Amino acid sequence: MYRLPFYHKTAPMIFFVTGISTEVGKTITSAILVEALGADYWKPIQAGDLQATDSHRLAALIDRDRTFIHPCSYALNAPMSPHAAAALDGLQIDLERIVPPKTDGHLVIEGAGGLMVPLNDRDTIFDLIHPEYKVVLVSRHYLGSINHTLLTVEKLHQKGIAPGIVFSGDPLPASEEIILKKTDCFFLGRIAEEPAFDRSTIKKYAGQWAPALASFQALVD
Numbered sequence: 001m002y003r004l005p006f007y008h009k010t011a012p013m014i015f016f017v018t019g020i021s022t023e024v025g026k027t028i029t030s031a032i033l034v035e036a037l038g039a040d041y042w043k044p045i046q047a048g049d050l051q052a053t054d055s056h057r058l059a060a061l062i063d064r065d066r067t068f069i070h071p072c073s074y075a076l077n078a079p080m081s082p083h084a085a086a087a088l089d090g091l092q093i094d095l096e097r098i099v100p101p102k103t104d105g106h107l108v109i110e111g112a113g114g115l116m117v118p119l120n121d122r123d124t125i126f127d128l129i130h131p132e133y134k135v136v137l138v139s140r141h142y143l144g145s146i147n148h149t150l151l152t153v154e155k156l157h158q159k160g161i162a163p164g165i166v167f168s169g170d171p172l173p174a175s176e177e178i179i180l181k182k183t184d185c186f187f188l189g190r191i192a193e194e195p196a197f198d199r200s201t202i203k204k205y206a207g208q209w210a211p212a213l214a215s216f217q218a219l220v221d
Contacts, residue, residue, distance in 0.1 A: 012103060013217065015039070016133045018111040018125065018163075020148040024140035025168035025191050027054045028202075030110045031061040032191075033136065036206035036213055039106035042070040044098045044128060045119070047112060048079025054110060061202045070101040083118040093119040095127060109133075114148070115155050126155060134217065135163040136188060139179065141172040146179060153183045164188040164216045186216045 015033055019026045034041050041062075046053045055069050074093055076085035086093050100107065111117075115126040129135060135156055139149045149165075156163050165185035167176055170193055180187060189209040194201055 012106050013037075014100065014107045014109065014130075014133050015136055016109045016111065016129050017136045017138065018115055018129075018152070019138040020114055020140070020145060020152050022113045025138045025166070026110055027057055028061075028191055028197055029136060029138050029166050029168070030054075030108050031058045031197075031202045032189075032205045032209060033108045033213075034058065034067055035062050035202050036210055037106045037108065038066040039108045040068045040070060040101070040103045041108050041110070042101055043072055043110045043112075045074045045076070045082050045093070045112050046072045047076040047082050047085040050075050050077060058110075061197060061199055063199070063203075068103070070103075073098040081117055082112055083120050086120070093123070095119065095123045098128060115152055129156075129159065129161070131159045131161065133161070135161050136166060137163040137185065138166045138168055140168040141170070141175055146175055149179050150182060153185060162186070164212075166191060169193055186212075186219060188212050188216060 017026050017030045017033065030041060033039065041055070041058055043054050046055065059069055074082065074086065076082060076089055078085040078088045082093055100109065111125045111128065113125065115124065117125045119125065137152060139145060153163060162184045166188050168191045171190070179185065189205065189212055191205065
């Protein structure tokens with residue numbers, strides 16, 4: 001049974017999971033982190049299919065005995081950028097209403113899309129990330145993904161954040177090697193093209209990632 005050295009750490013940690021685009025593996029990554037850390041989970045903004053949200057999906061993948069899934073600050077009906085989905089619902093997203101929930105343990109926050117996804121005319125997902133957060137960046141290989149990854153890391157550097165990186169999908173050494181050489185990203189792990197993701201799969205990855213997660217936490221503390 002895996003057990004991270006900081007599993008019972010007194011001061012709770014906050015991990016923020018972002019991606020280089022949409023549909024790159026943020027929810028699966030969040031589930032692995034939640035399982036490995038025994039953390040709570042929060043998706044501040046959900047847009048689209050409110051009967052089958054990322055929170056619903058994650059709940060089916062983890063050990064619920066250790067995790068509380070906090071409600072979204074904004075649950076929007078259209079599968080669109082949050083600023084546009086909110087407008088269709090007659091709302092305007094207010095950053096001051098998006099307050100991290102109180103928890104006695106660790107918290108994993110999952111963003112929506114990438115860093116520059118707009119919330120309103122002024123704010124983006126990037127504005128939800130506090131400098132003290134541990135950021136995990138999910139990169140999935142496609143034409144242009146190197147550029148998207150490097151730009152995302154550069155943006156995070158504006159807050160003094162050096163993210164941990166997860167590669168999602170089939171390995172592509174040429175892309176991964178240049179990304180790791182040109183950034184200070186800590187390599188946390190890889191998510192393969194699994195036939196399906198279920199609780200046993202998530203537990204497997206949580207065990208595999210545990211040593212790297214412990215090293216990453218010590219590195220950025």
